Every structure is written in structure tokens, then in C-alpha cells.
Amino acid sequence: MSDKLFSYPELHASYLPNPLTTGMDVTLTCDTTLSPNRSATELQFAFYRDGQNVQEFGSSNKYQIQSIQPVDFGYFTCEVKTVTNSVRKKSRIIYVRKQDLFSFPRIKVSPQEVTEDVEMTLTCYTSYSYVTGQLFAFYRDGEMVQAFSSSNKFQVQSVKLKDSRNYTCEITTSNYNVKKRSRVLHIQIQELFSFPQIELSPQVMIEREKMTLTCNITARDSANLLFAFYRDGEMVQGFSPSNKYQVQAVKLEDSGNYTCEVRTSNYNVKKKSRVLHIQILGPTSQTYWQTILITCLSVLLLIVVILAFVFRHKLVQAVRKQYRYQPKRGVSRNAKEKRHQQSHISDSLDLKFITVQLEKD
Missing domain, CATH: 2.60.40.10 (Immunoglobulins)
Structure with missing residues (x-):
């Protein structure tokens, strides 16, 4: 009991x-x-x-x-x-034992794949917390980009490639006695479109010929992209959906340094190509270069003929030498002597004929 x-x-x-x-x-x-x-x-x-x-x-x-x-x-x-x-x-x-007021924070990004010109949102959160009134701050490469506030979100309205950085967030109590920072989150901003490359067609420009410049890019979505062209820094074709600039009959004064520029329709993202120097050649220049080309081809053809002749000559000599030192098999000694006698008789007849002719003269 x-x-x-x-x-x-x-x-x-x-x-x-x-x-x-x-x-x-x-x-x-x-x-x-x-x-x-x-x-x-x-x-x-x-x-x-x-x-x-x-x-x-x-x-x-x-x-x-x-x-x-x-x-x-x-x-x-x-x-x-x-x-x-x-x-x-x-x-x-x-x-x-002592218990944490809140867990170490975590930072996440939305959307998971961030492309140029989209809105990026960073969120700072904890898995548990025993306190209210927490304050949040955000850092990029260690530099504060949003001071402590009650908001656990940091937003960038239109991200650019330069926003590719290391981000962290920090949480503190309202009296700032306890602070905890998240691990680093590296964010790589994806290109909406590549830097443009300007190309010329044809590659050698002669006066009065048609010239075409093309602004080439690699893009995720080219539907809302606009293109412009410049000569010596002055715009020669305003922004439009066409990535080509054409001159129907070029003149010498069209020579210069050309660039092209690509931008989004909202002007948030702009990229310019490297400089392409174009020199327009006159008719005299055309004849000059044609003459040089023909001369070079003629010299090359002559070299080929000479080499072919030398090769043929050496080949013939080699064959004759081989025939001389390697007599045909199956030819008897009597046959050789018979050919020698026939050759001697032929030489004698030729000599008599020459003598008779001299006496007639």
C-alpha cells in the first residue's frame, strides 16, 4: 500500500x-x-x-x-x-541547457534560373524561431544591399549580368543581441542574348556594289529584340526588328568603322558589337587587285608546268637507264649479231647513197 x-x-x-x-x-x-x-x-x-x-x-x-x-x-x-x-x-x-532563439537562416532565390531583365527575389527564412519581431538584412559579396528591416525579402526589378555575385542574409533580434548569418548563395545571371557580332558581305567591297551588314546574336528569345547600326559612332539605321543594314550602291565615303547594337524593347538590356573597319575600293583599286591576282595565278601555273617537265624528263631517263642495264631475256647471241650486221649494212647503204648524190652534184 x-x-x-x-x-x-x-x-x-x-x-x-x-x-x-x-x-x-x-x-x-x-x-x-x-x-x-x-x-x-x-x-x-x-x-x-x-x-x-x-x-x-x-x-x-x-x-x-x-x-x-x-x-x-x-x-x-x-x-x-x-x-x-x-x-x-x-x-x-x-x-x-541554453536553446537557440532561432535557427541559422537559409537564403533562396526565385526564379531558380535567373535570366537578364527578369525580377529576382531573395528570401531569408529559418526552420524554427521562439521569438517574434526578427529583423533581416541582405549582403552581396559581403556588402550590405538591404539594411535590417522586418521584411525577409530582397528584390531586384531587372537583373543584369553584373548582379552575378555571392549573396547572404542575416537575422537579428529586435534588440540586436543575437545575430546569425546564412551560408553563401552564388547566383549566376544567364544571358538573355550574347554580345553581337557584325559581319560584312561580300568581304571585299568595291565601289557601286551592294553592301550588307548583319548583326548576329545567340538569344533565348529574340522576339522582343531591336537592332541598330553605327558608322564612326553615328547612327545610320535606327532600332528595328531587322538585324541587317544594306547599302545598294556603296561609295568611297561609306568607308569607316561600323558597329551594331542590340537592346530589349524596354531598353533594360543593351549590348554593342566590336568595331568592324570597312574600306571601300574604287574601280582603279579593283583593276589593280585583279592584275595582281592574274599575275600570281600565271606564275603558279608556270611553276607547275616546269615541275611537270622536269619530272617527265627524269622519269624518261630512269626508264632508259633501266632498259640499258637489263636486256630482255630469251634473246640469243646470234640474234644480237644479226641485228648488228643489219645495222652495219644499213649504214653502208646510207653512205653509198650520199656518195652518189655528191657525184651528181
Whole structure:
């Protein structure tokens, strides 16, 4: 029956459910319930931290810690017993320690893939928080871009390539006593379109010929892009959807430094090409260059003919040399002598014919 004299004690901390911070006053209470028919029984209470007694048995069921410090943290239990020590019961353990007011913040970007000229939103959030009235700030490459405020968002209306940076956010309490900063989030802004390249057609321009300049880009969406062309810094064709500039019959004064520029319809993104120098050649210049070209081709053709002749000559010599030192097989010695006699007779007849002719003369 004695084991039902009172219930097993339960230990409660005064700061719960709020987080415990250094400097707070903490009260631990050891609660138990006496049996109705033994309500007059006198009980005594003791408290332990990490198994060591911190308050001896007494009539008070409370243990107080003023201005709690890290050395006061630990695993606490309480014990209840009768004055006669006939019944003793211990509570379960509770862990008294400093708790974070809020978790370390995280930063995220929306949309996940950020392209030039779109609105970018950064959000700073925590997984848990025991306080209200938090303040948020945002940093880019370590420099503050939005001071502490109640807003946990940072927005850029029309992002540019230069906004590709490392971003962090920071949270603090309203009294600035506790601050925590997020990890770095690197954001790479994607190009809406590449830097333009200006191209000339044809590559050599002669006076009175048609000239075409093309402004080439690689774009995600070219529907809302406009193109313009410049000569020596002066606009020669205003912004329009066409990426070509044409001159039907160029003149010498059309020579110059040309560039093209591409922009969005809202003017938020602009990009200009490198300079392309164009020199218009006159008719004299055309004849001159044609003469040089024909001369070069003639010289090249002559070299080819000479080389072919030399090669043929050497080939013929090689064949003759080989034939001379390698007589045909199967030819008898008598046949060789017969050919020699025939050659000698032919030479004699030729000599007689020449003699007769001289006598007639």
C-alpha cells in the first residue's frame, strides 16, 4: 500500500516552452500527488544535477537558479520521500541547457534560373524561431544591399549580368543581441542574348556594289529584340526588328568603322558589337587587285608546268637507264649479231647513197 502513498514526481522547468538563454532566472518544480486518504502525510524533496545533489531534502518542492550560466546547465532530476524515509521516488530526467532563439537562416532565390531583365527575389527564412519581431538584412559579396528591416525579402526589378555575385542574409533580434548569418548563395545571371557580332558581305567591297551588314546574336528569345547600326559612332539605321543594314550602291565615303547594337524593347538590356573597319575600293583599286591576282595565278601555273617537265624528263631517263642495264631475256647471241650486221649494212647503204648524190652534184 505504501507505494501508492504518492505518485511518481514530475520535474518542470519554469522557462518552458520558451527557449532558455543565459542570464534568465530558472525555477525547477518537483510535482507529486498524495493519495486522497493520506493527504496529511508530510513529504520532503531533493534535487540533483548530473547525479550530484544540488539541494538537500527539505519541505520545498522548488529549486531556483538565479541568472543561469553555462555551468548550471545539465541533466536534472528530483526525488520525493516521506519523513520516515519509508517511501522514496525519483522523477524522470530533464535536460536544462541554453536553446537557440532561432535557427541559422537559409537564403533562396526565385526564379531558380535567373535570366537578364527578369525580377529576382531573395528570401531569408529559418526552420524554427521562439521569438517574434526578427529583423533581416541582405549582403552581396559581403556588402550590405538591404539594411535590417522586418521584411525577409530582397528584390531586384531587372537583373543584369553584373548582379552575378555571392549573396547572404542575416537575422537579428529586435534588440540586436543575437545575430546569425546564412551560408553563401552564388547566383549566376544567364544571358538573355550574347554580345553581337557584325559581319560584312561580300568581304571585299568595291565601289557601286551592294553592301550588307548583319548583326548576329545567340538569344533565348529574340522576339522582343531591336537592332541598330553605327558608322564612326553615328547612327545610320535606327532600332528595328531587322538585324541587317544594306547599302545598294556603296561609295568611297561609306568607308569607316561600323558597329551594331542590340537592346530589349524596354531598353533594360543593351549590348554593342566590336568595331568592324570597312574600306571601300574604287574601280582603279579593283583593276589593280585583279592584275595582281592574274599575275600570281600565271606564275603558279608556270611553276607547275616546269615541275611537270622536269619530272617527265627524269622519269624518261630512269626508264632508259633501266632498259640499258637489263636486256630482255630469251634473246640469243646470234640474234644480237644479226641485228648488228643489219645495222652495219644499213649504214653502208646510207653512205653509198650520199656518195652518189655528191657525184651528181
